[in-house]
Amino acid sequence: MDSTTIGVIAIVVGLAVGFAIAKFMEKGKASKTILNAKKEAESIVKEANIEGENIKKDKIYQAKEKFLELKEEHEKVINAKDKKIAEAEKRTRDKESQVSSELAINKKLSDQLEEKIKEVDYRSEFFEKKQSELDKLHKNQVQQLEVISGLSAEDAKSQLLESLKETAKSDAMSYMQTTMEEAKLTAQQEAKKIIINTIQRIGTEEAVENCVSVFNLESDDVKGRIIGREGRNIRALEAATGVEIVVDDTPEAIILSCFDSVRREVARLSLHKLVTDGRIHPARIEEIVKKTEKQIEQEIIEIGKRTVIDLGIHGLHPELIRAVGRMKYRSSYGQNLLQHSREVAKLCGVMAAELGLNVKMAKRAGLLHDIGKVPNTESEMETPHAILGMQWAEKFGEKPEVCNAIGAHHDEIEMKFLISPIVQVCDAISGARPGARRQVLDSYIQRLKDLEDIAFGFGGVQKAYAIQAGRELRVMVESEKVSDDKAAQLSFEISQKIQTDMTYPGQVKVTVIRETRAVNVAK
Numbered sequence: 001m002d003s004t005t006i007g008v009i010a011i012v013v014g015l016a017v018g019f020a021i022a023k024f025m026e027k028g029k030a031s032k033t034i035l036n037a038k039k040e041a042e043s044i045v046k047e048a049n050i051e052g053e054n055i056k057k058d059k060i061y062q063a064k065e066k067f068l069e070l071k072e073e074h075e076k077v078i079n080a081k082d083k084k085i086a087e088a089e090k091r092t093r094d095k096e097s098q099v100s101s102e103l104a105i106n107k108k109l110s111d112q113l114e115e116k117i118k119e120v121d122y123r124s125e126f127f128e129k130k131q132s133e134l135d136k137l138h139k140n141q142v143q144q145l146e147v148i149s150g151l152s153a154e155d156a157k158s159q160l161l162e163s164l165k166e167t168a169k170s171d172a173m174s175y176m177q178t179t180m181e182e183a184k185l186t187a188q189q190e191a192k193k194i195i196i197n198t199i200q201r202i203g204t205e206e207a208v209e210n211c212v213s214v215f216n217l218e219s220d221d222v223k224g225r226i227i228g229r230e231g232r233n234i235r236a237l238e239a240a241t242g243v244e245i246v247v248d249d250t251p252e253a254i255i256l257s258c259f260d261s262v263r264r265e266v267a268r269l270s271l272h273k274l275v276t277d278g279r280i281h282p283a284r285i286e287e288i289v290k291k292t293e294k295q296i297e298q299e300i301i302e303i304g305k306r307t308v309i310d311l312g313i314h315g316l317h318p319e320l321i322r323a324v325g326r327m328k329y330r331s332s333y334g335q336n337l338l339q340h341s342r343e344v345a346k347l348c349g350v351m352a353a354e355l356g357l358n359v360k361m362a363k364r365a366g367l368l369h370d371i372g373k374v375p376n377t378e379s380e381m382e383t384p385h386a387i388l389g390m391q392w393a394e395k396f397g398e399k400p401e402v403c404n405a406i407g408a409h410h411d412e413i414e415m416k417f418l419i420s421p422i423v424q425v426c427d428a429i430s431g432a433r434p435g436a437r438r439q440v441l442d443s444y445i446q447r448l449k450d451l452e453d454i455a456f457g458f459g460g461v462q463k464a465y466a467i468q469a470g471r472e473l474r475v476m477v478e479s480e481k482v483s484d485d486k487a488a489q490l491s492f493e494i495s496q497k498i499q500t501d502m503t504y505p506g507q508v509k510v511t512v513i514r515e516t517r518a519v520n521v522a523k
Contacts, residue, residue: 009044009045009048194351194354194355213255213256213264213265213267213268214253214254214255214256215253215254215255215256215268215271215272216252216253217252217253217254217275218252219252220251220252222275223247223254225280226245226247226254226271226274226275226280227247228280228281228282232282233280233281233282233285234247236282236285236286237267237270237271237285237289240270240285240286240289241258241263241266241267241270241289242258242260242263243256243257243258243263243264243266243267244256244257244258245257245267254271256268256271260329261328261329261330261331262296262326262329265296265329266289266292266293266296269292269295269296270285270288270289270292273288273292274288299325300322300325300326300328300329301318301321301322301325302325303324303325303328303338304320304321304322304323304324304325304326305321305325307324307325307338307342307367308321308324308367310342311342311345311346311349311363311367312360312363313345313360313363313364313367316364317396317397319392319396320368320371320392320393320396320398323371323374323392324338324341324367324368324371325338326374327341327370327371327373327374330373330374335430335431337370337373337374340370340430340431341366341367341368341369341370342367343430344366344367344369344370344423344426344427344430345363345364345366345367346363346366347366347426347429347430348362348363348365348366348419348422348423348426349362349363349366351422351425351426352419352422355418355422357418357419357422358419361399361401361402361419362419362422362423364398364402365401365402365405365406365419365420365422365423366423366426366427368389368393368398368402368406369386369389369405369406369409369423369427370385370389370427371389371392371393371406372384372385372386372387372388372389372390372392372406373385373389375388384410384412386406386407386408386409386410386412386413387407387412387413389406389407390403390404390406390407390413393406400416400417401417401419401420402419404416404417404420405417405419405420405422405423406423408420408423408424409423409424409427410424411424444469444470447470447502447504448466448470449466450502451464451466451470451473451498451502451508452464452465452466452473454494454497454498454501454502455473455475455494457497458490458493458494459481460477460478460481460482460486460490461475461476461477461478461490462476462477462478463475463476464476470504470508471507471508471509472508472509472510472511473494473498473508473509473510473511474511474513475490475491475494475510475511475512475513476513477490477512477513477514479514479515479516479517482514484514487512487514488512490512491510491511491512494510494512495508495510498510
């Protein structure tokens with residue numbers, strides 16, 4: 001029993017005694033009341049002592065249980081440590097036996113190696129003797145030839161080399177020129193034929209996407225319900241979808257603005273459901289947006305499945321199918337990414353068939369070449385899309401030919417397979433056709449200016465003009481400073497500078513013009 005309990009008991013006893021005395025004085029029965037109070041106090045003290053003993057026994061019992069638990073845990077830890085030590089000893093013994101066996105094998109191999117070395121030494125001595133005999137015979141023959149011809153060996157060798165060098169150079173230049181002309185003619189004809197046939201067999205649309213969608217209304221009265229009291233509905237819709245909703249004076253129309261086509265489509269479908277249902281309030285808006293997002297996600301998977309079925313591609317990983325479906329809601333320079341990838345896949349299939357390559361693998365690489373443009377996280381957005389697409393393809397079990405074609409279609413890695421240049425060419429064909437893509441006017445003008453600046457960076461350049469939408473650069477040079485040979489070299493150097501320093505679609509033709517004028521005046 002602790003001191004607090006005893007103090008409480010003493011206070012209770014004092015109060016009881018005082019109460020008894022007061023009662024006794026009031027009624028005049030002091031002796032009897034005092035006696036009763038003492039008895040009551042004694043009973044209270046007795047009960048307190050019994051309760052204290054019980055508490056003491058409980059505490060002792062709990063302490064014993066805790067001690068047993070700690071003891072059991074300690075024994076478990078000791079047993080685990082003993083087990084680990086035993087395992088370590090076993091591993092050590094295994095290592096020792098393995099090392100012993102390896103030492104025995106190494107000793108045997110070293111004995112065999114020594115025997116081989118002795119055999120090689122013997123053979124080398126034999127060959128050295130034979131070589132010395134041959135050298136003596138060759139020297140005697142050379143001396144006899146020098147006596148007969150009246151020329152030393154070095155003079156005869158130099159004369160023979162000079163005559164052979166001139167003849168070989170002339171023949172090599174003639175053969176090289178003929179071969180290069182035939183190769184250029186044949187290669188250009190075959191390449192043009194394959195590319196023209198491929199382009200002619202593919203029919204595509206020339207639609208251009210924007211960053212805004214127009215949602216048509218039956219009447220302008222619906223605009224007030226969409227905005228809501230103090231704009232709460234439109235704020236809730238913008239917060240839930242991440243799309244800017246522009247309500248202006250345009251009759252019976254609302255503009256949805258967002259760079260992300262998926263969000264824009266979610267907002268459009270949600271608005272359609274809300275207007276059709278008629279119940280427009282923040283709670284209902286959040287519910288409809290969540291349902292629409294699930295619907296769009298399911299639609300993305302269905303689009304991916306339909307695309308791979310249409311192209312005859314089998315065994316594609318579900319994550320890659322989902323990435324293909326998401327490409328419907330992405331665009332590159334205004335060109336729909338899914339339509340572009342389908343077009344590239346068809347082009348690759350046709351071109352691979354013309355060249356006798358694997359058509360299905362070419363289609364597969366063409367469809368997946370731009371999957372890196374639909375990243376899932378912000379960290380993936382920092383990786384070039386060709387490298388990211390290649391990493392995804394490797395992760396989901398695509399063949400090395402397909403992975404290399406994806407990663408190399410912008411020359412960011414080396415091409416190792418034949419379908420890699422096919423994907424690159426078909427990507428350029430799809431993106432460079434008229435109406436396929438749009439470019440920002442500022443970047444277009446800047447590219448033309450950069451082309452002209454590169455030309456002016458070389459000596460002797462008088463004028464430079466970027467023509468044919470930046471597909472050709474014409475350079476006028478000063479005839480006094482630049483010769484005809486120098487003009488050809490200048491054209492090559494400018495083209496190499498453009499190739500290394502600039503990014504541009506298709507190819508740029510560099511034409512250097514040098515003219516000489518003779519002017520006289522008749523008086």
